[in-house]
Amino acid sequence: xxxxxxxxxxLRGGRGLLLLLRRSSSAAAAAAAxxxxxxxxxxxxxxxxxxxxxxxxxxxxxxxxxxxxxxxxxxxxxxxxxxxxxxxxxxxGWYLAMIESRPVLTKSLTAGAIFTxxxxxxxxxxxxxxxxxxxxxxxxxxxxxxxxxxPSLHLWFNFVSKVLPKRDVVTTFMKMFLGQTVYGPIVxxxxxxxxxALQGETFPEIIARLKRDLIPTFINxxxxxPACDFITFKFIPVRLQPLxxxxxxxxxxxxxxxxxxxxxxxxxxxxxx
Numbered sequence: 163x164x165x166x167x168x169x170x171x172x173l174r175g176g177r178g179l180l181l182l183l184r185r186s187s188s189a190a191a192a193a194a195a196x197x198x199x200x201x202x203x204x205x206x207x208x209x210x211x212x213x214x215x216x217x218x219x220x221x222x223x224x225x226x227x228x229x230x231x232x233x234x235x236x237x238x239x240x241x242x243x244x245x246x247x248x249x250x251x252x253x254x255g256w257y258l259a260m261i262e263s264r265p266v267l268t269k270s271l272t273a274g275a276i277f278t279x280x281x282x283x284x285x286x287x288x289x290x291x292x293x294x295x296x297x298x299x300x301x302x303x304x305x306x307x308x309x310x311x312x313p314s315l316h317l318w319f320n321f322v323s324k325v326l327p328k329r330d331v332v333t334t335f336m337k338m339f340l341g342q343t344v345y346g347p348i349v350x351x352x353x354x355x356x357x358x359a360l361q362g363e364t365f366p367e368i369i370a371r372l373k374r375d376l377i378p379t380f381i382n383x384x385x386x387x388p389a390c391d392f393i394t395f396k397f398i399p400v401r402l403q404p405l406x407x408x409x410x411x412x413x414x415x416x417x418x419x420x421x422x423x424x425x426x427x428x429x430x431x432x433x434x435x
Contacts, residue, residue: 270312277307280415370427
């Protein structure tokens with residue numbers, strides 16, 4: 163009996179020793195696994211990745227918002243610039259299209275507007291403090307610009323460009339010479355005669371006015387127009403030359419509308435001279 167009990171205690175002691183050895187081997191395996199670098203990094207990434215991902219989201223949000231705001235502001239500024247350019251190009255493009263489709267009408271209306279503004283400016287410069295604007299006189303000047311100046315400039319510049327198509331310096335001076343000796347004297351005589359006739363002057367009175375005013379106007383034109391003609395003939399396309407010439411004629415029209423508004427010339431005095 164005593165021998166049998168000792169055998170049972172020996173078996174229980176052996177099982178306990180095996181359990182202890184298994185636990186020791188499991189602990190050693192776990193320690194060895196943790197000692198390997200790639201397993202350590204895996205554990206570290208697993209435990210730390212949520213925190214780092216949250217911080218990276220927080221840091222990227224301001225950057226993305228600032229970049230989106232800067233891009234939207236640049237788009238807005240470029241849109242504003244494009245709209246302004248389109249408006250300017252729209253007006254200029256419309257005018258150029260009108261010159262191409264209806265050249266005489268467009269140039270005539272442009273000349274009428276310039277003569278209207280020039281005559282109003284001339285009256286404001288020369289009138290007295292108690293005088294009012296002479297609208298009849300302004301209408302005469304506007305009608306001259308639309309009916310005579312605009313169409314005649316269109317025909318003249320087209321004629322000169324066909325006769326002298328080159329744009330070198332020598333040809334430009336030839337065009338200037340023709341303008342001062344042919345077109346200028348003719349159109350100035352027509353201008354004085356037209357305005358005098360609309361004011362009710364008789365034929366002898368018109369002739370007397372031409373004898374009195376034509377030569378001084380022609381001399382003053384020789385001072386003003388050569389530089390204007392050089393720029394027009396040398397640098398401006400033919401289709402835009404009437405517009406540029408009318409623009410130069412603004413100051414000149416202030417002068418000649420003043421000359422045209424002078425009193426009638428005395429027929430007797432001109433005859434005696």
